[in-house]
Amino acid sequence: MLLALEEPASPPARWTDGALPPYRHVPGLTPHPLKHLGGHSYGGGIWQSPEQLEFDPEQWRESRSYLLGVDLFNRAYLWEAHEAWEEVWNAVERGSMPGRMVQGMIQVAAALLKLHMKVPGGAVGNYRKASAHFDWIERELNQRNVDPPSYLGVDLLAWRSAVEGYLAGRTRTYPFLMLGGTLT
Secondary structure, eight states: OOOOOOOOOSOOOOSSOOOOOOOOOTTSSOOOOOTTTTTTTOOTTTTOOTOOOOGGGGGGGOOOOHHHHHHHHHHOOOOHHHHHHHHHTTOOTTTTTHHHHHHHHHHHHHHHHHHHOOOOOHHHHHHHHHHHHHHHHHHHHTTTTTTOOTTTTTEHHHHHHHHHHHHHOOSSSSSOOOSOOOOO
16 A cells, blocks of 8 residues: 655755645655646646756756755655756756766656655666666766765765665665755
């Protein structure tokens, strides 16, 4: 039996303001947010920003879609975080460093959602895909002498360790995305 997702204990401060959806979408349990008349974002979602036409990785702190995805992820709105980050992913070149990073973040959200839905193969498969992107990014950052490997505000080593521990059941502590920089 599927259960609703709950907000993790002690999430970090938010980067964005505004109301969050009234429920966390879990496929098979809740109405589809966009397609179902009773969906929390039927007719337009909070993450849909028509102004998100481009994404400058140097200016990640200025991207409402990116930061909203972080806020949603940190409160276990995993499906919704995916939607927010997809706007960023659609604004960058596939295979580029920002493209790979955001795609990996989307896949981590999908992995955690699959874990919640008790689909361990889906969780592992999604994280394996994310991990391949993060491995590539870490190699690129190492070539640029970026230590520790951090990109788009994310300390990759720390976050990956937290996600892997959570997925493997070694920890029950939710793997929050702790971005470097100043909160708004």
